[in-house]
Amino acid sequence: MSMGKNYFEILKERGFLKQCTDEEAVTGLLQAGPVSAYIGFDPTARSLHAGTLVPIMALVHLERAGHTPIAVVGGGTGLIGDPSGKTEQRQLLSREDLRLNFDAIRAQLGKFLDFAGGKSLAVDNAEWIEPLNYVAFLRDIGRHFSVNKMLSYEAYKQRMEKGLSFVEFNYQLLQAYDFLQLYQRHGCRLQMGGDDQWGNIVAGTDLIRRVEGGQAHGLTFPLLATATGEKMGKTAKGAVWLDADMMSPYDYFQYWLNVDDRDVSRFLGLFTVLPMEEVRSLSALQGAKVRAAKQALAFEATRLCHGEDAARKARDGALAAFSGEGCLDDMPTTTCDRGEFESGVRVNELFVRVGLVSSKGQAAKLFAGGGAFVGERRIKDHNEMVTLADFLEGEAMLKAGKKQRHRLILRG
RNA sequence: GGCGAGAUUCCCGAGUGGCCAAAGGGAGCAGACUGUAAAUCUGCCGGGCUACGCCCUACGGUGGUUCGAAUCCACCUCUCGCCA
Numbered sequence: 124m125s126m127g128k129n130y131f132e133i134l135k136e137r138g139f140l141k142q143c144t145d146e147e148a149v150t151g152l153l154q155a156g157p158v159s160a161y162i163g164f165d166p167t168a169r170s171l172h173a174g175t176l177v178p179i180m181a182l183v184h185l186e187r188a189g190h191t192p193i194a195v196v197g198g199g200t201g202l203i204g205d206p207s208g209k210t211e212q213r214q215l216l217s218r219e220d221l222r223l224n225f226d227a228i229r230a231q232l233g234k235f236l237d238f239a240g241g242k243s244l245a246v247d248n249a250e251w252i253e254p255l256n257y258v259a260f261l262r263d264i265g266r267h268f269s270v271n272k273m274l275s276y277e278a279y280k281q282r283m284e285k286g287l288s289f290v291e292f293n294y295q296l297l298q299a300y301d302f303l304q305l306y307q308r309h310g311c312r313l314q315m316g317g318d319d320q321w322g323n324i325v326a327g328t329d330l331i332r333r334v335e336g337g338q339a340h341g342l343t344f345p346l347l348a349t350a351t352g353e354k355m356g357k358t359a360k361g362a363v364w365l366d367a368d369m370m371s372p373y374d375y376f377q378y379w380l381n382v383d384d385r386d387v388s389r390f391l392g393l394f395t396v397l398p399m400e401e402v403r404s405l406s407a408l409q410g411a412k413v414r415a416a417k418q419a420l421a422f423e424a425t426r427l428c429h430g431e432d433a434a435r436k437a438r439d440g441a442l443a444a445f446s447g448e449g450c451l452d453d454m455p456t457t458t459c460d461r462g463e464f465e466s467g468v469r470v471n472e473l474f475v476r477v478g479l480v481s482s483k484g485q486a487a488k489l490f491a492g493g494g495a496f497v498g499e500r501r502i503k504d505h506n507e508m509v510t511l512a513d514f515l516e517g518e519a520m521l522k523a524g525k526k527q528r529h530r531l532i533l534r535g
Numbered sequence: 536g537g538c539g540a541g542a543u544u545c546c547c548g549a550g551u552g553g554c555c556a557a558a559g560g561g562a563g564c565a566g567a568c569u570g571u572a573a574a575u576c577u578g579c580c581g582g583g584c585u586a587c588g589c590c591c592u593a594c595g596g597u598g599g600u601u602c603g604a605a606u607c608c609a610c611c612u613c614u615c616g617c618c619a
Contacts, residue, residue, distance in 0.1 A: 377571080380571065381571060381572080382572085383572065383573065384570095384572045384573065385572085385573075387572090410570075410572095411569090411570040411572090412570090413570075413572070414570060414571080414572080417570095417571090417572085441571085444571090445571055446571090482582080482583070482584095483583080483584075483586095484582070484583060484584075484586095485564095487586080488564080488565080488579060488580080489564085489565070489579095491565085491578085491579075492564075492565035492566060492578065492579060493565070493566055493567095493578090494564085494565045494566070495565095505586085506586095523565095524564075524565060524566095524571095525565090525566095525571060526571050528571095
């Protein structure tokens with residue numbers, strides 16, 4: 124089979140690479156033919172969020188390069204909880220919760236990767252971790268680990284201050300064991316992950332060498348923060364979820380459109396599959412033109428997560444709401460009975476009903492700040508009424524701040 | 536197991552009997568300026584409501600002292616440090 128550009132080069136030029144066990148060896152491995160490589164995903168929530176998008180995209184590129192991605196959703200390790208980079212002990216999840224999370228996350232990854240067609244694999248490490256026998260594990264696997272060495276890792280040092288339970292201390296052994304299992308079962312030779320996973324990844328390559336005498340490799344991605352120093356994927360309303368029920372494609376699109384200018388270039392490389400020539404030319408845009416780059420970023424990111432149709436709708440809706448182009452039907456819209464506006468409807472109730480604010484109290488704060496509009500009319504008081512006079516040809520635009528808009532349509 | 540220190544709102548961090556929904560900073564939201572950007576300045580910033588007032592919930596947990604407790608007492612839980 125013919126391979127295009129080396130996957131390693133792709134990672135490098137798109138900004139995915141932080142550390143690698145052996146650049147030359149990995150390049151060679153990838154050059155030689157299709158390779159299985161894996162990344163572990165934490166099943167601690169019902170949905171993945173924008174913070175886990177970097178590893179997901181790394182697998183997307185891997186699949187596109189003709190290799191075989193393996194997504195390990197840690198049903199087994201999830202029972203323990205990775206202490207890396209955490210300052211406090213993780214809450215342990217029940218098996219049932221993990222099961223539900225696992226199914227949801229696998230379905231979500233399935234939007235990015237081709238599990239159905241067999242180009243990518245999704246596996247649950249509970250398969251080999253749950254049956255483990257303690258004594259056998261200690262004897263066969265545990266003997267390869269040096270406590271002295273583990274204690275010297277930066278990942279554990281932090282926790283040495285705060286306290287680290289024995290359960291968590293064992294996490295690294297299990298992740299290394301995952302790698303070993305994947306090496307044996309699927310010939311997996313490469314593990315990738317966030318840079319906080321470095322220690323765990325290297326532990327896996329060591330274990331494979333000791334147990335199998337085999338050579339495996341690891342590489343890590345930089346841990347992303349936005350230009351303002353925030354963790355990726357957080358907004359006022361919470362995480363930027365990849366699940367359409369938890370965050371609509373329209374809002375997802377808006378999230379990417381509103382990123383800081385300084386992040387656009389980097390994000391285009393990481394979160395789209397646009398060719399690098401295009402990424403570079405978009406990144407070169409200056410001033411107000413940066414918005415064109417953001418449009419591309421938002422569209423591509425939304426397309427990958429929610430599909431072409433949803434992305435188009437999100438874009439058209441956003442255009443309609445903010446620039447008068449696009450299609451009004453694709454922006455958030457609520458249809459109301461004409462009758463209720465004859466006598467008038469209280470603004471605060473209206474804003475709550477269409478979901479622009481979460482409660483009347485929130486509405487009151489918005490009004491006090493001067494951030495609410497019905498059409499061109501600024502709302503200052505929660506007792507104001509919205510009547511037929513506020514509608515133009517049966518429609519009215521509600522605004523909450525500069526970035527949230529909602530369309531009302533009269534019926535009857 | 537012993538001794539010492541500690542647990543405050545999304546995060547950091549003040550607060551030692553009423554003036555405490557709790558200083559200050561960060562984050563966030565809103566306004567002005569802009570490009571649905573940044574920086575800057577201004578306002579908001581536990582929640583709800585029949586809203587210039589009322590009602591819930593909150594300073595690790597439980598109980599107590601008091602007219603009144605984040606603040607005092609007792610016990611418990613967890614964390615950190617030293618010792619075993």
